[in-house]
Amino acid sequence: MSYVDEVLELVRKKNASEPEFLQAVDEVLNSLRPVIEANEELYKREAILERIIEPERQIKFRVPWVDDKGQVQVNTGYRVQFNSAIGPYKGGLRLHPSVNTGIIKFLGFEQIFKNSLTGLPIGGGKGGADFDPKGKSDREVMAFCQSFITELYKYIGADTDVPAGDIGTGAREIGYMYGQYKRLTGLYEGVLTGKGLTYGGSLARTEATGYGLLYFTDEMLKSNGKSLEGKTVVVSGAGNVATYAIQKAWQLGAKPVTCSDSTGWIYDPDGIDVATLIEVKQVKRARLTEYKAMRPNAEYHEGKGVWTVKCDVALPCATQNELDLDDAKALVANGCFAVAEGANMPTTMEATKYFQENGVLFAPGKASNAGGVATSALEMSQNSERLSWTFEEVDSKLKNIMINIFHNADEAAKKYGCPGDYVAGANIAGFEKVVTAMLAQGVV
Ligand code: NDP
Ligand code: 2IT
Numbered sequence: 001m002s003y004v005d006e007v008l009e010l011v012r013k014k015n016a017s018e019p020e021f022l023q024a025v026d027e028v029l030n031s032l033r034p035v036i037e038a039n040e041e042l043y044k045r046e047a048i049l050e051r052i053i054e055p056e057r058q059i060k061f062r063v064p065w066v067d068d069k070g071q072v073q074v075n076t077g078y079r080v081q082f083n084s085a086i087g088p089y090k091g092g093l094r095l096h097p098s099v100n101t102g103i104i105k106f107l108g109f110e111q112i113f114k115n116s117l118t119g120l121p122i123g124g125g126k127g128g129a130d131f132d133p134k135g136k137s138d139r140e141v142m143a144f145c146q147s148f149i150t151e152l153y154k155y156i157g158a159d160t161d162v163p164a165g166d167i168g169t170g171a172r173e174i175g176y177m178y179g180q181y182k183r184l185t186g187l188y189e190g191v192l193t194g195k196g197l198t199y200g201g202s203l204a205r206t207e208a209t210g211y212g213l214l215y216f217t218d219e220m221l222k223s224n225g226k227s228l229e230g231k232t233v234v235v236s237g238a239g240n241v242a243t244y245a246i247q248k249a250w251q252l253g254a255k256p257v258t259c260s261d262s263t264g265w266i267y268d269p270d271g272i273d274v275a276t277l278i279e280v281k282q283v284k285r286a287r288l289t290e291y292k293a294m295r296p297n298a299e300y301h302e303g304k305g306v307w308t309v310k311c312d313v314a315l316p317c318a319t320q321n322e323l324d325l326d327d328a329k330a331l332v333a334n335g336c337f338a339v340a341e342g343a344n345m346p347t348t349m350e351a352t353k354y355f356q357e358n359g360v361l362f363a364p365g366k367a368s369n370a371g372g373v374a375t376s377a378l379e380m381s382q383n384s385e386r387l388s389w390t391f392e393e394v395d396s397k398l399k400n401i402m403i404n405i406f407h408n409a410d411e412a413a414k415k416y417g418c419p420g421d422y423v424a425g426a427n428i429a430g431f432e433k434v435v436t437a438m439l440a441q442g443v444v
Contacts, residue, residue, distance in 0.1 A: 003040050004029050007049040018102025020320060024109050024345060025053055027352075031424040032431055034416040046443075048435055055108065057081040060101070061151045063129055065143040067136075077148050079127035081161055082108040085437040088159055089125030090115055090373060092166030095173065099130045106320070107166070110344055111373070113430030114366035117405050120377040125161055127152070133168050134285075145176035153181050158189040158383065164376050165194040167319065170240060170282075171206070175199075190383025193376035202379035204394040205372075209342065210244025211395065212371015213315065215402035217340040218252055220361055220422070221313075223410065226337070229253040234311040234336075235272070236260045237318035238281050238288060241342040241369065245315050247274045258306040260318060261288050265306045268298040310334040317342030325350040332358045341365035352423065367409050367426035374401045 001009075011025050029036075029049065036043055043049065063075040078101065081089045091111040094103070104126050112124030131144050156163060165174060174194045181191050188200075195201035204211070218228055233249045233256040235242050246256040255271045261281075266272070266288050273295060280290045292300035307314065307327035314336050316323045320343065328351035331339070339355055340363035341347060347355070347362075355362045375398055382388055405426075412432075413425030 002033075002037070003044045003049065004033055004036050007053065010050065011053050015102070015105075018105060020106040020345070021102045021109065023349065024106040027349060027423070028109070028113065028427050028431075031421075031427045034418075035428050035431065042439075043435075046439060048438060051438065052083065052112070052434070053109070055080045055082045055105065056084060058101070058105075059152070059155055063131070063144065063147050063151065065140070065147045067140055067143075075129045075131040075144065077127070077129045077151060078104045079152060079155060079161070079163070080104050080108040080125060081155070082124040082126070083112045083434065084123035085434050085441060086116060087121035087123045089161040090122035090164070090376065091124060091126040092128075092164045093169045093173075094126070094128035094166040095131045095133050095168030096128070097130050097132045099128045103320075104128060107344055110366050112434060113427060114370045115373055115377075116430040116433045117367055117408065117426060118370050118374040118377060118401055119404060120374060120401075122162075122373065122377050122380075125163075126166075127163055128166065128169070131168075133173065138172070141173060142176045145173055146180040149177045149180040150184065153184045156181075156191055157187075158191050158380070162190065162376070162380060163192055164373070165240065167239070170194075171196055190380050193379040195379070200379075200383050202375060202382055202394055203389065203391040204398060205375045205379055206240070207244040207247070208375035208398055209241045209369055209372030210246070210317070211248045212374065212398055212402045213241070213245050213317070213340055213342045213368050214248035214252055215371065215399045216363055216368040216406055217313065217315070217338065219403050219406040220340065220363055221338060223406070224361055227253075228313070231255070231312040232257055232310070233313045233315060234258045234306050234309050235315045235317055235342075236265070236306045236322060236346070237316075237343065238277060239318070241372070242315075242317035243274065243277055243281065245317055245342050246272050246277065249315075250274070254313070257311070258309055259288070259291075260304075260306050262318075264288055264300055264302045265304070266291050266298050266300055267309055268295060270295075270297055307331055308334075311336050313338045313340070315340055315342050316346035318346065319343055320345045321348050323347045323351050325354055327351060328354040332360060337361065339363070340368045342369050344369065356421065356423070361420075362422060364423045364426050366430065367405050367422060370405055371398050371402055374398060
């Protein structure tokens, strides 16, 4: 049995109840086969794969807080500090009822390679809680965030572990968490990213994941003799990533026509209006039915369905496994020629394979959504030097980083005999740097 197969068997045995984590490991290890086979003896002796699939540390804790009726509520908090070979742990905090150990481990595992791809010195981590900010008052959200940080502050710090936003964690939550961290430690340091602009946040961090996704897509299309100009783009999600992906798609000459949330989706024949979307989702924190109310020309549909809309380019920006084989077939049948992941692992393995077999350009999230964490690392740099860069400065660094990620993934895919397979290219390019650092640092 090959080393990769041995470790896949081990990981399945040890993590049987964590399907998303197994899915992420399966995809990465399978695509690393050519690199592992070229170094099998060394990597096996050094147990590189056994080490890379085992988090350095996992923290799981109780988060008690009091709701507006005086009732005590209890959530479970998590932080997985996965790999610090190339820098302090870095990765977001997800606040969603579906959060469990397996979800946080899959996200933390992906983050190792994504962070490596950015070219910046950040290790991989992820955290969150099964708390649902939806429908909660600001005071309830603050009570939760303060309790969450009252435990987590012991394990994080500007040079050890730097959390940020993810699903359900935006500027409001980061603000409450930062305030509590500062109160407990007395430290005014860059311990969280995605902060507000008046207390250490970076310009362009809010837009970074969505903008970065489009910079990557644009470069991938150009390298394949295509362009975004005049193309119809279908987007899922209506949160941070989706909103700014839609905005940058317009700026690059494309027409984004859909968005979605967990209850329904919008098709706007005139193209999604960003100001309306921001008003509905960020100001009113309302459902997409409100978008329809403000834009009578748009259609609102209950449930899932954006992937049935005819398009040239598809950008899944909501959540994991939101695009399955049937969706992939519908997209290909409708002429879609490029898919770039804004979310983490939104495409199932069967759907990914179907796209690749049918000549669709496919960008994996750990490469195409890395603009968020890359800009978080730029926020850390600004905090360290106690300076703020202009929007243009940050945005141009972000653009360069995304272009470099594309070319690194593209070249790694060519070098290992799978040209155009950006999934393998991204995994290989991300892995090589982490492994070099792990080998240099000995058995730790
Ligand atoms: P937000 O919370 O801002 O938005 C999430 C969006 O996805 C919402 O529209 C939400 O709908 C929808 N959604 C969430 N869960 C589900 C679900 N189970 N089924 C259907 N729709 C769902 O999160 P982000 O935009 O920050 O994150 C979106 C994705 O991008 C995630 O996979 C995240 O890990 C990834 N990502 C985020 C980065 C960032 O910087 N924020 C960076 C890189 C990746 P509703 O409002 O109804 O819940
Ligand atoms: O998935 C991700 O890369 C994020 N949620 C952003 C992490 C970060 O540290 O900015």
